[in-house]
Amino acid sequence: MRLYDNLSSGNGYKVRLLLRQLGIPFDRVDLDITRGESRTAEFLERNPNGRIPVLELDSGAFLWESNAILYYLADSTAFFPKSRVARSRALQWMFFEQYSHEPYIAVVRHWIHTGLSAGREAEIEERRSRGHAALGVMQRHLADHEYFVDDRYSIADIALYAYTHVAHEGGFDLSGYPAIGVWLDRVRTQPGHTPIDEP
């Protein structure tokens, strides 16, 4: 398989991490998204929405949306629950991640990383507030659960770990969320865990 990726992207990291934990070999093509490399005509043939990650399957098909790729890779493995309710619950947290978490926590980090934060102070404050709301929802759940679904590590944890563990790079102070801190450590000690910047 081939992964179109960017090393600083948490969305890309989700897929890299799961591929490694599953022991699946892959080629990685790093795109400079700040220079428009995910918006070229060639790349839009792979993902018409112009974003990484994109997974090129052995069949030559291209699959996009990080959490859909996680589902593709994890289905029928120990990384995705078996029961209908638990499977839906994993997706529930993954949709939560894309709707209520990533647009705030990841986007603020991206702006700060890429020097796009100047002049956006009010918007950053608004997004920080919504990011903290998402962290509050996670803290509430993790206060009495070891993981997001069935007290067992799954792709729901991978999806939420990706940007939570680097939230401080967007100026989010996690010290008020002790259960999140414990859970981050729990995810970090999973077999085969690799850091976000491992190419």
Add this chain to the structure above:
Amino acid sequence: MRLYDNLSSGNGYKVRLLLRQLGIPFDRVDLDITRGESRTAEFLERNPNGRIPVLELDSGAFLWESNAILYYLADSTAFFPKSRVARSRALQWMFFEQYSHEPYIAVVRHWIHTGLSAGREAEIEERRSRGHAALGVMQRHLADHEYFVDDRYSIADIALYAYTHVAHEGGFDLSGYPAIGVWLDRVRTQPGHTPIDEP
């Protein structure tokens, strides 16, 4: 089953529509989200993220995130594809809907509906631009496909239909997207189709 819902919500409509197309009877509890009824302490016990729709299962468990509820209801039915690639592709379009479509097309409609648009002209213009980008991605796909996955009606179509068919209420002109217009008619003529405002 019991659905915590709001009649003007496209996210609620997704679930209502699929429940009816599956022939599953349900109770519907309508919440006035503009008056904070999805943010009460009682409701946060059902969904800590404070949003509708929430589906209360016969077991008493609460499932939230509209597209995760669609997955729960559609799994093992004709509304969700069978093959691993096609299942992942359906989820790909559903994550696209929540990340690249709903925050722009649904949110602008909501602001206009609820009188929150005054003073937000610049943000509405920005969100309209991103909404049109999402419509462009849909048009490109639908120009040579009847539906989003495997040329067959699925929950990916339901997820994208919900806010696309009322996009004009947010000031989006769909006349530049002819393939979307044809697809909207195709979805509307599915057996058991009901309109968004059917309680």
